[in-house]
Amino acid sequence: MNRSLRFFRIVESVRGDGAVILLGDKGTSRTVDSRVRISYTLSMASYKAVFTDLDGTLLHEDGKISPQTQEVLVRLRARGVPVFIATGRSVCATKAAVGGLGLDTPFICYNGTVVYDPLTSDWLRHETLDDRVAQGLIEVAHENALFYFVFHKDSKVTLPPRYPFQSDFYGRLENMRIVPRFEDLPRRSVTKVSIFTPEDDGDRVVIEYLERHGSDHYIERFPMGSIPGFRDFTFHTTDVHARAGGKGAGMRFVMARYGLDPSEVIAIGDHRNDLSMLLEAGLAVAVGDAPPEVLAAAHRVIDHDDGEGVGRLLAEIFDL
Template sequence: MGEEPRLIATDIDGTLLRDDRTLSPHTAEVLARLSARGTPVVLVTGRPVRWLKMVYEELAEPLPAICANGAVVYDPVADEVLRADPLAPQLLAEVARRLRAEVPEVSFAVEIVDSRQMRHETHYPLRWDADHDAIRAVETPEELLAAPAVKLLARSAEHDPDAFVALVAAVLEGLAEATHSSYSGLVEISAAGVTKAAGLAWYCARLGIDSRDVLAFGDMPNDVPMLTWAGRGVAVANAHHAVLAIADEVTAANSADGVATYLEKIFGMG
């Protein structure tokens, strides 16, 4: 990578946002200055499309987003999904079958309609948008798995997060991708080959930007593929140990505007 990257890719939660899930005015201003000078900034997140609105409200302008861990590429200006890579119903059913056999107490939810809607089992614990109009419980496994899903969510209260994702990855090896982005017993499952790196690579190819010219920021295991793919992968200081182990550099924590501080240094914006 040269002195100045051609594209900035950043995770949202735990990386760009503070611990209270708000964007600091300082970070918002740095991102606006980068966009004004013509450097593309892309949000690369495990979030569904419907969770972007709260971030866009704090930005000077909405930024393109790669959502659902790479399964959805979203243009907020046109409110258009440019690409989606869902798990087909038949594949969902096989994944669920294997996981129920291995982890009987597992509960499932699916992100459908390009992650604009969610369906979940009645006993699946909701953390964020339980009363959102797009969220609905289903009565049967057949109904849950009837539509293509850009992400299957599997929860187990009885497992350590890192141990649970390792178990799920082993059970689904060659069938689907498994990762996690929280410190609860939640595993996020995507179609085989679908990662943040794959979604970002597709988006960069449209712009004619090579991976070596991309600067990426992250904090959790679902960011590892993106950080290793990018020319420079930077972890925030609060990152998971798996991210700190592979990062090219470490910046300040999310609570201390680590992304903005690093960008100001790289682009001479102080």
């Protein structure tokens, strides 16, 4: 038996809905969906590392970490508990968000396709889009006059702006590289292609292309206005990069380097791109407004509370 199950025993199965009731040896009980891997443990001292998402989880609405949560993270580091960031953001955007913490642990970026060491600036893991798919995406976006970026390593490569809003958008971003001609855009070793459209279904030509040319890719769609610093932009974003196992694969890569067992890890997230990470962890924590399938995978649910929910949870678990 997985050692993280040692505090629970099944006392009743509920027919038809896949639920089971687990009774803890300290008198606690929990009803769970049997399709979700159960690895919750009451032994708080067994947790040795924390993996946390940024946007919607650790960060305040203004894109910063609250002073209270920062203090908790500093105390965790002082106690020797490493904190790992796992995000869909680029490397430079991750640095901007957590630079004040002085973290010396690897960042899991681009939804797990990249693991970056902030101490050495090494890209420890870098899974790129299939070259054929990357080139096709760029051509489809260009032929349909879509606005797009090609991420080459961590640089955002694009063509000169055609509209005033693009100039404003470019001015808010780091690591921008503008090339004069379509032929100058990178087509090999592409980390990600981001496509921006005025409507949420404006990317349909891109989706249709990907469906016709099946490949192991990951698609994330979201309104640009959901990102701190870009609230005034109304267009929608479609990110396409290599699937590569998601954040869960990035987490496994880091755990192997640090000699961590999944049962020793806490993972915290709020969205579908966090699901693979939550299912790997000994303690999976979801933010309360997460989608149903993310909540179903969680052992605990917390309020976001402008990022302070994470700080309160960790202070409780580690008795800080």
